Amino acid sequence: MNSRHLPAVGRLVDALPDLPRTLVVAEARTLLDAVRDGAQPPSDWAEAVRLLVDARLAPRLRPVINATGVVLHTNLGRAPLGERARAHLSAVSTGWCNLELDLRTGARGERLHGVEGRLRTLTGAPAALAVNNNAAAVLLVLTALASGREVIVSRGELVEIGGSFRVPEVISACGARLVEVGATNRTRVADYARAIGPDTAAILRVHPSNFRITGFTETPDRDGLQTLAQKAGIPLLEDLGSGALVPGLGEPTVAEALADVDLVTFSGDKLLGGPQAGLIVGRADLVAAARKHPLYRALRLDRLVLAALEGTLADYEAGVAPPAVALLNAPVPELRIRAKALAELLSGQGWKAAAAAVDGQAGGGALPGQALPSWAVLVAVSGADALLARLRLGTPAVMARVAEGHIVLDVRTVLPAEEPALVAALAAARAAR
Ligand SMILES: *Cc1c(COP(=O)(O)O)cnc(C)c1O
Numbered sequence: 001m002n003s004r005h006l007p008a009v010g011r012l013v014d015a016l017p018d019l020p021r022t023l024v025v026a027e028a029r030t031l032l033d034a035v036r037d038g039a040q041p042p043s044d045w046a047e048a049v050r051l052l053v054d055a056r057l058a059p060r061l062r063p064v065i066n067a068t069g070v071v072l073h074t075n076l077g078r079a080p081l082g083e084r085a086r087a088h089l090s091a092v093s094t095g096w097c098n099l100e101l102d103l104r105t106g107a108r109g110e111r112l113h114g115v116e117g118r119l120r121t122l123t124g125a126p127a128a129l130a131v132n133n134n135a136a137a138v139l140l141v142l143t144a145l146a147s148g149r150e151v152i153v154s155r156g157e158l159v160e161i162g163g164s165f166r167v168p169e170v171i172s173a174c175g176a177r178l179v180e181v182g183a184t185n186r187t188r189v190a191d192y193a194r195a196i197g198p199d200t201a202a203i204l205r206v207h208p209s210n211f212r213i214t215g216f217t218e219t220p221d222r223d224g225l226q227t228l229a230q231k232a233g234i235p236l237l238e239d240l241g242s243g244a245l246v247p248g249l250g251e252p253t254v255a256e257a258l259a260d261v262d263l264v265t266f267s268g269d270k271l272l273g274g275p276q277a278g279l280i281v282g283r284a285d286l287v288a289a290a291r292k293h294p295l296y297r298a299l300r301l302d303r304l305v306l307a308a309l310e311g312t313l314a315d316y317e318a319g320v321a322p323p324a325v326a327l328l329n330a331p332v333p334e335l336r337i338r339a340k341a342l343a344e345l346l347s348g349q350g351w352k353a354a355a356a357a358v359d360g361q362a363g364g365g366a367l368p369g370q371a372l373p374s375w376a377v378l379v380a381v382s383g384a385d386a387l388l389a390r391l392r393l394g395t396p397a398v399m400a401r402v403a404e405g406h407i408v409l410d411v412r413t414v415l416p417a418e419e420p421a422l423v424a425a426l427a428a429a430r431a432a433r
Contacts, residue, residue: 006032007045015046019053027052065418065425067400069374069410071327072242072364074162076399078269078276079324079364080415085274085311092307099303111300114310122245122316123254123264125281129291130268130309131299135165137265137278138239142174144293145235145286146201152179154187156213157206161241161365167206176201186218189228196232203229205261207241209365222260235262235286242366243279244271245316249328250367254281262286268305270364273322274312275305323415328362330412332373338411339375345423352380360410378406379426383433390429398425 012028013021028049035041042048064076072078081089091097102109110116112130119128131137142151151171158180160166171178179200181191192203203225222238229236243254243266251271257264263286268277278299280290290296301309312322321329339355346353356378359371381387384402391398391407396418401408414422 005041006035012046012049016050016053019050023053023056024049027056062395062397064397064399065422066413067376067398067409067411067422069358069360069372069376069408069412070363071324071360071372071413072270072362072366073399073413074364078267079273079322080327081275081308082273082312082315082320082322084315084318084320085308085322088307088311088314089304092303097303097307099306111306114306115313118310118313118317119279119281122313123258123281125254125258125264127282127284127287129280129287129296130301130306131278131280131296132301133276134239134241134265134267134270134278135161135163135170136299137280138170139174140278140290140293140295140299141237141263141265141280141286142171142176142202142204143295144290145237146171146174146176148175149201150177150179150197150199151201152181152192152195152203153206154182154191154219155180155184156182156187156217156219157204157208159206159208159211161209167204167239171204185213185216187220188218189220189224192220192225193228196228196234200232200234202235202237205236205238207239207365208368209241210368212369222257226260229262235283237261237263238265240264240266242267242270242364244366246321246325249325250362250370254279258282267364268309268312271325271328271362271366272312273324275308277301277305277309327412328372332375335375335411338416339377342409342411342419342423343377346377346379346426349423349427351426353377354380358408358410360412372412374410374412376408376410378403378408380406387429387433390432391425394425394428396421396425398422398429 009025009028013024016024031048066073066076100109100111115130116128131140158167168178179195181187181195225236238257238261240257242251244251245254247253249271254264254266263282265280268274268279280287315322343353343355356376358374358376360374362372384405384407388400388402388407
């Protein structure tokens with residue numbers, strides 16, 4: 001375009017007095033450069049620049065409707081928060097709060113005052129600590145308890161969790177030495193017994209969260225190892241990963257594990273269903289050693305997470321399941337009814353939609369290799385992949401999958417309140433074609 005017809009940057013700045021000047025200048029220049037390079041000039045320059053500035057200021061971290069059927073989807077932020085957690089979070093986010101203040105005495109208080117007691121009540125543990133995530137919990141515990149000494153782990157449990165969290169590397173990053181025992185598929189108590197020496201700091205059990213070894217396998221149960229650890233006078237630690245607080249989710253509960261081991265670490269945003277956090281529960285002297293270590297200061301929780309975690313734990317105390325637990329327990333017949341109703345609604349809007357039974361997943365390292373039977377709406381469209389891409393870029397964004405030319409919308413993870421937005425997102429994605 002002939003540059004004589006282009007508006008001056010200064011004129012656009014004047015036309016948009018309510019917007020930050022530096023951003024208007026930057027976005028106006030970008031737009032002018034694009035038009036000089038042959039892009040179609042906008043009919044209203046000021047409006048076009050306003051949209052660019054708005055887009056620049058819009059959060060990149062956006063809500064996503066999860067139609068994948070994977071409840072604890074790590075890429076989507078794992079567990080959705082419940083009402084009480086959201087209310088707590090909102091209440092302490094605006095102004096100040098008694099994060100480290102004892103309101104009764106006016107003196108300095110304990111940062112974990114809202115979660116420590118609740119964690120003890122819910123797990124039966126004598127002591128509890130909370131940090132940034134479970135990776136941090138493992139790092140802190142091993143550094144505080146085993147630095148410069150040996151940690152015994154079964155070869156069948158030298159797992160990689162993802163995001164470069166590998167047990168052997170974590171142990172060496174903590175300044176401890178790994179002593180591997182047993183074989184990939186079979187490890188016995190006697191293998192651990194032989195490995196115990198004067199330098200042994202702990203025995204570590206690790207939950208194989210994202211895989212499953214089947215066939216000719218053997219792992220000692222916790223009480224076998226407990227007897228051995230007690231006789232040797234060394235702590236038995238367990239990285240439970242997904243640690244459930246309530247039974248019935250197909251994984252051992254934290255309380256069950258604690259019946260036999262001295263210290264358990266687990267995630268706040270897996271089967272617990274809260275915000276990202278790492279929980280450490282167990283023997284008081286071991287928890288105290290972790291809390292005293294300087295690393296704790298670097299891994300401690302901020303008030304927003306603490307508020308969400310306290311709200312989630314209070315829900316458990318009140319007998320209310322957090323959303324992730326409710327979604328995992330959603331009865332299949334109920335999902336079938338929802339999928340059928342949604343398919344009918346979409347059919348009425350001109351989609352070729354039908355309800356079908358599908359296999360979902362728990363995600364988050366819970367129930368590895370186990371399908372979670374669910375129901376989905378299958379939408380037959382030409383160019384399913386392109387439509388899927390537009391769904392991801394819509395507002396709200398929608399994450400689904402494509403199978404055999406169909407868009408698969410698993411209803412287990414679509415919150416009922418999100419259904420109208422999902423229907424609207426589909427219509428918008430179709431209109432954008
Ligand atoms: C998920 C998991 C971790 C890491 O937990 P984050 O909370 O994601 O840091 C560590 N160990 C096990 C066994 C896990 O399943």
